[in-house]
Amino acid sequence: MIAPADPGGPWVHDIERSNLDQLLASIGSVDGMLRRFDGRRMATLEALFGEYVRELSFPEYFGWNWPAFDECMTDLEWLPAKRYLTIVEHADDLLREEPGELPTYLRQLADIGRHWSRVFALGPDWGGGEVPYHTVLVHSE
Template sequence: MDRLDPATALTSNARPWVFAGGAEDLEVSVGDVSRSSDTLVFHFDATDMSTLDDLFEIYGKAFRFPAYFGKNWPAFDECLTDLRDMPSPKYLVVIEHAEVILVRDFDELVTFLKVCSEIGRYWSTRVGLGERWGGGEVAFNTLLSFSSLSGPVFDVASSGGNVLVF
């Protein structure tokens, strides 16, 4: 069986839309994707996302959520599925030091992973969006980049059916 190429998977609009792996193993692939002219890449540091409010704040600034963003999961989903002000045929969110994401709101981790997967699914089925979107389905993927492939966050991410571990 052929090994899955991370750079290809991270820019694909096919399921899965959430990935996890070791930072050292994925550094080259993320670099390749970052240099691609057709992929909008966001780099987040999970050390700044220990609470749900922190996570919403970081995403809100990067994706330019409106001032009325409600800081809840439905509003988060709504904002990430309406990116008309930053169209791209491919989006990649890279979350470094993922082993500490939501450590102070750990019960929200499963919901976060599920919502990320749902957002990826949503974008993968958008067609006919026009030239600014690449004209077809859009890739929206999330990569959890771990310093160490162990610990409670990695255990949750790798045990759910929504995350592919490289």
């Protein structure tokens, strides 16, 4: 089972829809930031970025490309938390119109989790040390 309090990897997890309620019950209060995304609304790269902009309140200077996504996701200065957990439901629909972008997205998520697991000496809003960042991709049965 996923341990959202553990900063170690793996940072990207695949589960089936039937296990989502169990996951949500097991994490209780995340004591951090929990965001839920709907993969059906993320069929294109632009739509995927749009969902992150909306859900994570990316700054206006966000450049709508992978380097800008990485920069914002590894900063989150405007959204400090002791741990981060993002859940992408209907993950089978992620980037369905641009499937060539999916490996980059998955690699970015792993790199983001790795980055946060190695961050040290953050202020009290972040818990003062390594910060767990996990993404759960929820697939249909």
